[in-house]
Amino acid sequence: MAAESDSPCPPFPLFGEDGDDPASETIPHGEELELPTVDLDSPGRALDAACRRPGIFRLANHGVPADLTARLFAAARDLLARTPFRDKQAQPGYFWGTPGASPSRSRPVHPRDVNWLEGYHVHLAQPRPFAVGPPAGHAAAALGELVAEYGEHMARVARRVFDALAADKTESYLNEHGGYVRVHRYPWCPEPGHKGIEAHTDSTTLSIINQDLAGGLQVLHDGAWRDVAPGETLLVNLGDMARAISADAYVSVPHRVAASRAGGDGRLSLCYFAFPRDDALVSCDGGSRYRPFTLPEFRAQVQADIRETGAKVGLERFLRH
Ligand SMILES: O=C(O)CCC(=O)C(=O)O
Numbered sequence: 055m056a057a058e059s060d061s062p063c064p065p066f067p068l069f070g071e072d073g074d075d076p077a078s079e080t081i082p083h084g085e086e087l088e089l090p091t092v093d094l095d096s097p098g099r100a101l102d103a104a105c106r107r108p109g110i111f112r113l114a115n116h117g118v119p120a121d122l123t124a125r126l127f128a129a130a131r132d133l134l135a136r137t138p139f140r141d142k143q144a145q146p147g148y149f150w151g152t153p154g155a156s157p158s159r160s161r162p163v164h165p166r167d168v169n170w171l172e173g174y175h176v177h178l179a180q181p182r183p184f185a186v187g188p189p190a191g192h193a194a195a196a197l198g199e200l201v202a203e204y205g206e207h208m209a210r211v212a213r214r215v216f217d218a219l220a221a222d223k224t225e226s227y228l229n230e231h232g233g234y235v236r237v238h239r240y241p242w243c244p245e246p247g248h249k250g251i252e253a254h255t256d257s258t259t260l261s262i263i264n265q266d267l268a269g270g271l272q273v274l275h276d277g278a279w280r281d282v283a284p285g286e287t288l289l290v291n292l293g294d295m296a297r298a299i300s301a302d303a304y305v306s307v308p309h310r311v312a313a314s315r316a317g318g319d320g321r322l323s324l325c326y327f328a329f330p331r332d333d334a335l336v337s338c339d340g341g342s343r344y345r346p347f348t349l350p351e352f353r354a355q356v357q358a359d360i361r362e363t364g365a366k367v368g369l370e371r372f373l374r375h
């Protein structure tokens with residue numbers, strides 16, 4: 055049927071007849087968490103304080119042109135919400151659902167394990183991410199150009215934030231041009247009980263989230279899930295590597311996104327992730343609970359834990375004995 059095959063929505067699994075009560079698993083709204091704002095022109099003590107608690111903050115004076123962000127969101131909407139799923143799937147970097155959660159694996163996959171999320175994963179080290187894919191004029195070509203430009207800004211912002219941190223600023227702890235951008239869409243989800251992205255900490259040094267106005271992002275703060283209000287600022291959250299190099303002084307904040315229930319095109323976000331260089335030995339001069347490790351070691355451990363237990367364990371795997 056033409057109408058069906060033209061749908062932009064990936065084939066997300068709905069709850070079946072296996073006795074689930076999806077409504078009982080609905081992610082509830084939390085009380086809104088007021089986030090600190092750090093001025094990139096004068097980060098001062100506000101930056102250090104925000105990194106210690108809550109581990110996520112809004113960034114002012116970041117210098118990312120508003121029209122670039124607007125054009126990128128428009129291109130993301132064009133590609134992700136207006137293009138048939140089969141065309142998106144043919145593009146390099148496209149993903150949907152939860153990587154690794156596919157029925158061919160030995161563990162059974164429940165609809166509740168599958169994130170209601172799709173997007174493009176773009177490595178900034180490849181300057182023209184879609185160059186070999188779509189013809190000029192295709193929505194993916196436009197997106198690729200814009201992501202490359204946006205990525206330059208993200209790298210600049212990440213370096214300035216990192217250099218202003220009070221923690222160990224060994225240069226190789228931030229490979230800002232080797233990171234990646236993910237352009238996300240959380241498609242409208244017709245039944246409650248699904249996640250947009252499950253609770254996790256980022257494996258990054260730092261991450262920068264740019265979200266539209268749909269809302270749904272939550273962070274774990276003092277043991278409770280709290281809503282992060284959408285707004286026209288960049289959000290910076292610290293990741294596991296920042297926690298490691300600061301000997302736990304900085305918070306790698308657990309966060310998640312509720313599946314989009316707002317209707318329409320769902321929720322869009324542009325996320326930048328920056329990591330240490332592969333050859334950097336991640337450690338803390340002042341001594342820490344963790345043994346020194348490299349990012350490839352950390353990633354291999356995360357992958358092994360996901361394969362074996364279904365979940366990332368993270369820094370706890372690197373505790374000194
Ligand atoms: O889309 C968002 O706002 C957050 C996504 C996220 O946490 C991630 O991709 O690690």
Ligand SMILES: [Fe+2]
Pocket residue numbers: 254255256309
């Ligand atoms: Fe994240």
